[in-house]
Amino acid sequence: MTSSKQALARSASSADAAPGSQPGAARRAHGRGTPPPGPGSWRSRLYRWDMKASPYAFIAPFFIFFGAFGLIPLLYTAWYSLHNVQLNNLDQQTWVGLDNYQNLLSSDFFWNALQNTFTIGLISTVPQLMMAIGIAHLLNYKLRGSTIWRVVMLTPYATSVAAATLVFVLLYSWDGGMINWLLHFVGVDPINWRESTWGSQFAVSSIVIWRWTGYNALIYLAAMQAIPADLYESASLDGAGRWQQFRHVTIPMLRPTILFTVVVSTIGATQLFGEPLLFGGVSGSKGGSDHDYQTLGLYMYDQGWIIGNLGKASAIAWTMFLILLIVAAINLLITRRLRKTQ
Amino acid sequence: MTTRELTPPQAQASAAEKVGRTGSGRRRLMGAGKQLHAGPLTYVVLSVLAFISVAPLLWTVVAASRTNQRLAETPPPLWVGGNLFKNLETAWTEVSLGTAMLNSVIVAGTITVGTVLFSTLAGFAFAKLRFKFSNVLLLLTIGTMMIPPQLAIVPLYLWMSELGWSNQLQTVILPTVVSAFGTFFMRQYLMQALPSELIEAARVDGASSLRVVWHVVFPAARPAMAVLGLLTFVMAWNDFLWPIIALNQQNPTVQVALNSLGTGYIPDQAVIMAGALLGTLPLLIAFLLFGKQIVGGIMQGAIKG
Numbered sequence: 001m002t003s004s005k006q007a008l009a010r011s012a013s014s015a016d017a018a019p020g021s022q023p024g025a026a027r028r029a030h031g032r033g034t035p036p037p038g039p040g041s042w043r044s045r046l047y048r049w050d051m052k053a054s055p056y057a058f059i060a061p062f063f064i065f066f067g068a069f070g071l072i073p074l075l076y077t078a079w080y081s082l083h084n085v086q087l088n089n090l091d092q093q094t095w096v097g098l099d100n101y102q103n104l105l106s107s108d109f110f111w112n113a114l115q116n117t118f119t120i121g122l123i124s125t126v127p128q129l130m131m132a133i134g135i136a137h138l139l140n141y142k143l144r145g146s147t148i149w150r151v152v153m154l155t156p157y158a159t160s161v162a163a164a165t166l167v168f169v170l171l172y173s174w175d176g177g178m179i180n181w182l183l184h185f186v187g188v189d190p191i192n193w194r195e196s197t198w199g200s201q202f203a204v205s206s207i208v209i210w211r212w213t214g215y216n217a218l219i220y221l222a223a224m225q226a227i228p229a230d231l232y233e234s235a236s237l238d239g240a241g242r243w244q245q246f247r248h249v250t251i252p253m254l255r256p257t258i259l260f261t262v263v264v265s266t267i268g269a270t271q272l273f274g275e276p277l278l279f280g281g282v283s284g285s286k287g288g289s290d291h292d293y294q295t296l297g298l299y300m301y302d303q304g305w306i307i308g309n310l311g312k313a314s315a316i317a318w319t320m321f322l323i324l325l326i327v328a329a330i331n332l333l334i335t336r337r338l339r340k341t342q
Numbered sequence: 343m344t345t346r347e348l349t350p351p352q353a354q355a356s357a358a359e360k361v362g363r364t365g366s367g368r369r370r371l372m373g374a375g376k377q378l379h380a381g382p383l384t385y386v387v388l389s390v391l392a393f394i395s396v397a398p399l400l401w402t403v404v405a406a407s408r409t410n411q412r413l414a415e416t417p418p419p420l421w422v423g424g425n426l427f428k429n430l431e432t433a434w435t436e437v438s439l440g441t442a443m444l445n446s447v448i449v450a451g452t453i454t455v456g457t458v459l460f461s462t463l464a465g466f467a468f469a470k471l472r473f474k475f476s477n478v479l480l481l482l483t484i485g486t487m488m489i490p491p492q493l494a495i496v497p498l499y500l501w502m503s504e505l506g507w508s509n510q511l512q513t514v515i516l517p518t519v520v521s522a523f524g525t526f527f528m529r530q531y532l533m534q535a536l537p538s539e540l541i542e543a544a545r546v547d548g549a550s551s552l553r554v555v556w557h558v559v560f561p562a563a564r565p566a567m568a569v570l571g572l573l574t575f576v577m578a579w580n581d582f583l584w585p586i587i588a589l590n591q592q593n594p595t596v597q598v599a600l601n602s603l604g605t606g607y608i609p610d611q612a613v614i615m616a617g618a619l620l621g622t623l624p625l626l627i628a629f630l631l632f633g634k635q636i637v638g639g640i641m642q643g644a645i646k647g
Binding site (some may be wrong): 008047050051052054055056057058059061062063065066068069070073074076077079090092110135138139141142143144147149150151152153154155156158159160161162163164165166167169170171173175176177178181200208214215218219221222242244267270273274277278281282284297298301304305310312314317318319321324325328 | 345375380384385387388391392394395396398399400402405413414415416417418419435450453460462463464466467468471473476479483486487488489490491492493494495496497498500502503516517519521524525548550551552554578579582587596597600601603604605609611614615617618619621622625626628629633634636639641642
């Protein structure tokens, strides 16, 4: 980082200096191409203007699009969350203050959705990341056909939320479903995956786990390959066995990557939407007839586009955002604490 | 934030192999992950995991070739039946999968071109150009990744309705045509792949910034642009939340069509599986052709963070 920064500074300053201060020298040194113009000419002014403005021009598309379709809508969502906005009567928007938020906090369905989001997030993220580390460890051995193994582990990532969920719905069906059929071999009675609270939450989580474990394994694998081999050497010289090396070298070296994946998975879990929606079929936006797996994302969709209360949906969106910010702050605190203890 | 070199695993592995042959070297390198040859047990465990990864997809083919009635019976079918083409045809016509595929190609294709182009430009500026507030702006860019798409969809929906754009493809293209991840990805790549001397030399020759981008940056960024393009296409093809709100069955993308198929009132599971199969096929083909590059891209994106 430091060296490249120096190089960056060097290149920028010399590039700046070339046309302005020593045009003659530059021209003599580099005979080919268009010679840099003299200091007073309009071309020189154009050149300096180009140097100044072009970085902003290059980043402008990102910020214009993000501003128009991300930031301004985000602020408008806050504005709408303080209004009564109904889907079937969009022209009439009346100020209601914090009513939508009050309504939200006194609604059992909101707390239910919050709890479901948390539970499903936990049972989908924790096993997923732990398995991903294990898989990365295996992929890190010298393997025959290592690329093929990696691509195969990533195939679930190619499957869309919609396609994957539709397949899992069938696998989890109560009668004739593959999973219940396999379970009967070990003496388990058919489980009603769609109607039971823990069953449906487990099923929805399993779709998330299936789709993302391979992806996270590759991220861990990349980090494992960057661990210097001499760390393992000195550990084994100290008499550390394989398991101890894994615990005391691999895991600590992976810590930044683990934190990164935890943050990304948390953001994903907070927004969880497609899997429970399609898992529920016709009653999808309710998260099943008993709201067993209605997540915050689903609750927002249900309130906004099924019931038609866009003001309340906006309030749910901002509540989600606040929750994410709190989670991010906690993450940051933990990271700081870990760094201090190290 | 450190920029680490991604050591090519092949080189690492072969070096380890050489060391491994001499007796003492092998002991010394015990446990250094990559250097260890995988034992039979590793292959067994990996095979099981690989099977879990592909089994649902393989079973989709089996289910798509049966009838709805057969799929409700126990034991579930384990081998293909004779109804595959009939079901594919039904799925194709029932939710206009032809239109959906074409729409998805247009949407994902445009988003990919836009994302790669804009990310390369912005990534180059952040990696190699000096300008005021560049650090703050970069942090801001990374920070935007934290914002869930849910925060924008209510106003976007209202505005698109007002513009009369409901159900038109630009509604789902425009909000996703730039990417913070892509910008950061290209910045990290160009920091190390594009020598500052090259830019300097072009500058000394009096090249304008646009010429520098065209003749120096794009050639240097090409491998990363290809990888980012693949990743973006996969993400755009699979995007779900905003498309199902902005579009309906009159003018669907593949995911919108699959949603209609799955939430239909008289579900025919065999037809649903046929639809899921068709909607996934383009990406599976892409994985067969470019799997190595996609894997490399995900690993690169991770290591340089």
